[in-house]
Amino acid sequence: MTSGEQLEHSDQTLDVLDARLLLLLTDEPRLGVLECSRRLGVARGTVQARLDRLVGKGVLTGFPPALDLAAMGYGLTAFAVLEIAQGRRQEVSDGLAAINEVCEVHATTGQGDLFVRMVARSNADLQRVIDEMVDVPGVERLSTSIALSTPVPPRVRPLLERIG
Amino acid sequence: MTSGEQLEHSDQTLDVLDARLLLLLTDEPRLGVLECSRRLGVARGTVQARLDRLVGKGVLTGFPPALDLAAMGYGLTAFAVLEIAQGRRQEVSDGLAAINEVCEVHATTGQGDLFVRMVARSNADLQRVIDEMVDVPGVERLSTSIALSTPVPPRVRPLLERIG
């Protein structure tokens, strides 16, 4: 059954087997190739080949350790939308990247030019981080909101499940 | 050198060695315990004990496969801020969670009540996803912005580096 079940998707990057494999690894990331092959009911070489292929395609980029920032003392997550001076995106981005607590920055359409995710140890700490951000040259306006809860934590699963 | 270098941090959840270990695993996630011990210049048992402890503390939650959504065909990432009817957060969250393309939802302070990260295959596809979100009962206002670029991709490194 090389591949014949997925007639509905066009740019079929992922195979049913690929999806099942990734799903399996999503649930139990520490599984070895051998275990995977057993669970999936295929030969070990197949799993090995699939993984290599997925990495080659750039779909699977690695298995980074997942850290719980809250458990590390960074109990606060906050988001900031900032407006910046025209044509200084690069400069501002660099300035933000230099702040340790800044965990993610996106340039977006709409009024806010940059969107930032950051963490802090406490409210006071957050204040400090925000101050640092405001001080970045080129930042004109900054509005922050604190994450109170996370009804849907980062996930990819549904996208995979639709294939497998 | 059990632990004696980190005098500046108070709720010292993480040790210098912990940080170095996590940093190492961040860079090369597929390393085994033995390799780590070699790289760090400590005994294998030590690395093993540290990892167990980190997992026990809840700091290290696993090694999920990192997938490149763009390589999977989801080239578009977008953010949405939505305002919802009073007291229907749970209901709305569930509704959003049922949409495959919704990758993350946070409840936040400020005007926007919920903050959503989503992906799509194309502009048309994004339109569909947005429509689905608007149709979720309890959603009153929704404003979307598309991620044009990501100057700072999700990272934890700086937080670790400050310790190690």
Next chain:
DNA sequence: GAAATTCCTGGTCATTTTGTACAGTGCACC
């Protein structure tokens, strides 16, 4: 239709890693 290609299977092999255990050592604390 026949040939070539591709992908999976199921097996082998030597090498490496894991899990687990243990005695020994340096250090902090009482």
Next chain:
DNA sequence: GGTGCACTGTACAAAATGACCAGGAATTTC
């Protein structure tokens, strides 16, 4: 001085890995 704790270095059996290869089935190509 004694106790507890974390790290070291070592050991050994069991398991997994990486690298092969021949054969079969399905797909594509001519």
